[in-house]
Amino acid sequence: MNRNIILYAAILIFGLAAPFIFPAFKVQLSILCVLIVLATTWNIQGGEMGYNTFGNILFYGLGMYLCASVQVGMFFPLAEWTESGGEKTFVHTPAQFFQGMAVGLVVAAVVPTIVAGLIGYAILGLRGHYFAICTLGLGVAAGEISGGIEIIGAGQGFTTPPFPNVGGLEARGEFFYFLSFGALVLTFIAVRAIYSTRFRLILNAIRDNEDKAEAMGIETMKYKIIGWMVSAFFCGLAGGIMGGLVGYIDSTDVAFDGREMGVFMVLMAILGGKGTLWGPVIGATVFHIFKEGFWTFFLGWQYVALGVLIVVIVIYFPEGIMGWLREKYPERFGEVVDEADRKAQVELK
């Protein structure tokens, strides 16, 4: 326990100091925080509950649009803003920007949660691959439909309010870094707290055998919906932050980007190890480093590399990094291993 506290404190201090240690990588670090949030919340469904969703991107994109819309709509007419595109006809004062951002983030987190609660009863009754394909359809449908709505920019996209002129580029990077790092810490604390209660056991029971869990008197549907709402809350928050960070929202390429972000969150969680607390964090970090490398050195070939990476990870590495560590050092995970028994098992295989 003592070691854990030191570990967490070290990570917290490192996280707070990171933008000053690596001032050139602030945007990358902020994106990393968002990716960790997405992977960790995906893991609630995919890892703990056994419901492999491609649909968490729905909440992410929803949060992104909501945050930007609220931030603009609080002070200016939204339709004129999106119509003017990149032209700066309206300028937020610093106070307006930060107020708008704060309200926007709250809306971006709360509305997707409500949406998840409303559609959860219908969608979470599906199982296995039907659930996976249904959520995939949901994400793509949201992207296509939002691409046809005029008031949020339709096909030409939505420019989020530019950061006000206080402290220049440095301040912008730091502001968004600390915002996303704050979201990350909040997510991690919340998820860790959830995992330390009976809730995690129920989710695992649903994963292992839902019918039996129901027969044991667990209202599985209730817990599935709650789990999805938790995911939606943090996905929406992450989306809102990411929208401000990127500065430009497009329906299918940025917000409801099932082809990129929607797969990334699945991949990161699988790479790190499904159904573990630290797996998605490690997976997201490793993945982000790899991705940035690919994007820099194989520019143009990045999607080819991504496709190959997905296939390779899924086929050869489905247990992830944590799963591999667990196989290698089971004692570290608090498992008592009988050497002879283990050998016998390996030989049987």
Next chain:
Amino acid sequence: MDFMVFQYPMITVQACLDGILLGILFALIAYGMALQWGVMNIINIAQGDLVILGGYIAYFMYLYGIHPAWGVIVSPIIMYFVGVGIYKLVINKVVDRDLFISILATFGISILFMQLMNFAFGADVVLANSGYGTTFLFDSAVVLPNSKIFSAFVSIVFAIGLVIYMKKSKLGRAIRATAQNARAAKILGVDTEKVYAATFGLNAALCGVAGALISITFTIHPYMGLPYTIRSFMIVIVAGLGNLPGVAMSGMGLGVFEEFADYILGTEFRIGSVFLLLVLILVYRRFKLSRKREYLK
């Protein structure tokens, strides 16, 4: 949003005919999807990308001066080997694993194909001009391009041919036996590995035919694959596995739905309405089954 459909009844006829001709094509793709789903228990997200690849083969024949209709013969032959290649490289490693693994693996293949096609053929929307002219019905109130009629006819020929092939030939019987019980088929001397490879190849060949027809009648674009996957998945779940008349009917139904969505909601919501329809169908089936305390599986 306009309601031309109700003011001009001929538009309804037009939309229905268009939709049926389109739906027959969808049914052909869905047939391939049902084949591999039934035999190998794999949902192939890359299905639509195979279709698009088949379309590009026909398009390239058109570019080099060969009539694109010959693509209907050439494209499935090439696509058969592409399909077998994909099977040998990737699918045979996921075939007996968790379904989600195969979904994700084929998703990876889909992204890979999308981007490779983007590099190889460019990001332009293209179509192969067949030069078949158009047919006018009802005093020119209904306009049907002959290429659409041709494509529907060819799809029906291929579908019937495949049904007969599956019934009569040795490989067809082996495929059906494997679909019923892979282990029993193995005991009785069926090389299931070969059967799987052939099934995947056949599916890719069907996609090749459909793609060649789509390149003649509609347009193709490297990123247009996923909607075809979703459409074929939807058709299969509505019809049920192994229900061929059902596949044809629901394919046509989907085609008609799409045409009406196009007219009523506008073209920008066309793909969105397809995906939304998928969600609605699944949710409907979920509620229908949950009354009997069952679930989709």
